[in-house]
Amino acid sequence: MNLDKLDLAILKQLQTNARLSNNELAEKVGLSASPCWRRVKRLEEQGVIQGYVALLNPEYTGTPILAYAHISLTDHRPESVLQFDLFVKDCNQILECCSLSGQYDYLLKIVSRSMSEYEHFISSELLHLPGVQSVNTSFVLDQKKYTTALPLTDAD
Incomplete structure (x- = not known):
């Protein structure tokens, strides 16, 4: 377009x-x-504008913990991937999920109310999914830039 x-x-x-x-x-x-x-x-x-949202401050909504989790699966059979994808879709703590090339299979952007809640989520839910081999987490200490605006330039 x-x-x-x-x-x-x-x-x-x-x-x-x-x-x-x-x-x-x-x-x-x-x-x-x-x-x-x-x-x-x-x-x-035409789908260029996909929707309109209000961007909320996580400090005021009780979800100050922001983590990025790299996920490795034990196998890539369609049923394993589908089960993982359905879990991600239904989980409110997961804000984004990207399928990756390279060392890990997925990258998840996860919010949580506390470190203990995050630990419980990983150990009791995510690692209990069939097909999930490992989770490697990085916690955001300070967000230096945040934007949802895509760069737009003239094609001329």
Whole structure:
């Protein structure tokens, strides 16, 4: 899909503040309200815009522990992978899951209320899944950068 300069301008604005009214967005990107609304709708329908969310501060929501866990599986049979994938999908503590190339099979981004809760989650749930061989965890001490905004540049 080709995004023109106006599409990119809209996306940049929405990544910064998705709560802009259509009129505010139109003004910021130099369009009138109707064409701006039509462009946003098209970007939504084509899947460029996948949704809108509120980003929450984990300190205020009681989940200050952030960990990245590298997972190795004992085998890669479809049923083992499916069981792991279903567990990940249903687990609220797991924010992200990526299938990897290299030494590990998966990388999980996990939040927790405490270190003891995290330890219980790993030892009582994750390591009890059939097919999970090992979990290697790194804890975030200080987050130096956090953004959900993708870099957008003109193709011209």
